[in-house]
Amino acid sequence: MHRTRRALAALALFVSAVTTLAACGKEGSPPVKGPQPDQLPVYQVQSAFRLPDSPTWRKAKERGRLIVGAKEDQPYMGEKDPATGRYSGFDIEIAKMMSASLGFDPASIEFRTIASANRETALQNGQIDYYVGTYTINDNRKKLVGFAGPYYMAGQSLLVRTDEHDIDGPQDLDGKRVCSAAGSTPYQRIEKDYPKADLVAYDSYSVCVDNLLTYQVDAVTTDDTILMGYAAKVPDELKVVGKPFSREPYGIGVPRGDNALRFALDDALALHEKNGDWKKAYDATLGLSGVPAPQPPAIDRYPAG
Numbered sequence: 001m002h003r004t005r006r007a008l009a010a011l012a013l014f015v016s017a018v019t020t021l022a023a024c025g026k027e028g029s030p031p032v033k034g035p036q037p038d039q040l041p042v043y044q045v046q047s048a049f050r051l052p053d054s055p056t057w058r059k060a061k062e063r064g065r066l067i068v069g070a071k072e073d074q075p076y077m078g079e080k081d082p083a084t085g086r087y088s089g090f091d092i093e094i095a096k097m098m099s100a101s102l103g104f105d106p107a108s109i110e111f112r113t114i115a116s117a118n119r120e121t122a123l124q125n126g127q128i129d130y131y132v133g134t135y136t137i138n139d140n141r142k143k144l145v146g147f148a149g150p151y152y153m154a155g156q157s158l159l160v161r162t163d164e165h166d167i168d169g170p171q172d173l174d175g176k177r178v179c180s181a182a183g184s185t186p187y188q189r190i191e192k193d194y195p196k197a198d199l200v201a202y203d204s205y206s207v208c209v210d211n212l213l214t215y216q217v218d219a220v221t222t223d224d225t226i227l228m229g230y231a232a233k234v235p236d237e238l239k240v241v242g243k244p245f246s247r248e249p250y251g252i253g254v255p256r257g258d259n260a261l262r263f264a265l266d267d268a269l270a271l272h273e274k275n276g277d278w279k280k281a282y283d284a285t286l287g288l289s290g291v292p293a294p295q296p297p298a299i300d301r302y303p304a305g
Contacts, residue, residue, distance in 0.1 A: 041280040043096055043272075049103035053260035056129050057102060066104050068095045069114035069122055069131035069253070073206065075229030076285045078133050080113065087111045089229070091250075093281035094151055094269075095132040098252065101268030120144040123255050130265070131253035134223060137300070146258060147251035148265035151278070153297040155244020156186050157224035159231060161212060162239050167219055169242030173197035176218040179208035186222045189246065205230075213237060223248055225286060232289035240291065249297060259304040266299050 051057040060066050070087055071078035078091040096106035114122045119135060122128045123145045134154070137147045158178075160167050167176065174196040180187040182201035190197055200217055202208055208220040209230050220227065224244050231238045252269075254262050272278050273296045282293040 039284045040093065041277045041284075043100035043106055043277060045100045045105055046103050049101065051102065051260055051264055054258050054264070056126075056255055056258050056261050057264075059126070060102075060104065060129050065108040065110055066099050066102070066129050067110045067112060067127070068099075069119065069128040069133060070095065070111045071133040072113040073204070074134060074226050076232050076288060077225050077229050079229075080111075088285070090152070090225070090282060090285040091132045091134065093285060094252070095130075097272045097277055097281070098130065098132075098265055098268050101271065102264065119253060123253055126255070129254075130261070134225060134248075135251055135253050136248045137251040141253075142302075143256075145256045146254040146262045147300075148254060148262050149251035149269060149299060150249035150297045151252065151269050152225065152250040153294070154223040154225045154248040154250055156189060156221060156246040156248070157227055157244045158241050159209070159212065159220040159227040159238055160218065160241055161215075162237055164218065164241075167241060170194050170197075170221075170245055173219065177216070178219045178221055179211055179217040180221045181205055181208070184222065190221060209238075225250075228286050228289035228291055232286070235290060240289065249300075263301065266301050269296075269299055 070091060072080035072087065074089065074091075077089040078087065079089050080087050092111070095109060095111070099106045099109050112128055114128065114131060114133070119131050119133070120141065123131060135147075136154075137150055141147070158167060158170065166172060170190070170193070173190070173194050176197055177200055178190055178197045179200045179202065180190065182203060187199065187201055191199055200208075200211070202211075205220065205222055205226060208217065211217045212220050213234075220230075224240060227240045231240050252265050254265065269278075278296055279293045287293060
């Protein structure tokens, strides 16, 4: 019973209405756990930076700010506070680093929530200048948009309750109820490679996590970054187990053909990895899950095409 009460209390952290009440300081509301602004790096703005060969940069310079696509529902990666409208997470910090290197104050960024299915269209139509939101680089997407990076190597993994001791990796999923997003690549991989798992699908990972906390499923599977964010929210209740069993290089999406911008972002990533900003940003966001910062992946400066 005690464990069930703890799980239900943890579940409240995922309900936006409760989060809003907590932000308003309602007595008895659970604390909002997340990246603290005073623990985040401060990125030096390169005010003399110029990139005239980039039409995207020129347009942003004229308007006086960058417009960046992001996610709003991925804890510690890209999450929007419903009370304040503030975005936070590791992806958001990557976006801010890039802004500073391109000569724009990160505080001036206009973030826009763009769903995964609409990322390419948003970049092609000029709705956003670049996109940072668990965006895996692959050859099919390169036909539609450009990519700087990668800045992080993610991989499919498993989220379980802390009282679960029988699941250490996908090899332990036989007969277990495993939840993922309907139609997603992680769902399809489990279906194909681990057919003895009892798969459950919902439209969002947050519903999967709610079901995990209330003992309706045994594990949730998707990219480790997303799972680490949920684990960081309620570390006494959830943990990420095993090693990632796929490779998902996250990149910064840019308009295809704007190679000047792409190469400038590659340079900026290299700089912020070298000067320690990348690790500081990780430690203040995803690092709250308890998983140490990995080495950043090698940047793929693929030729213009």
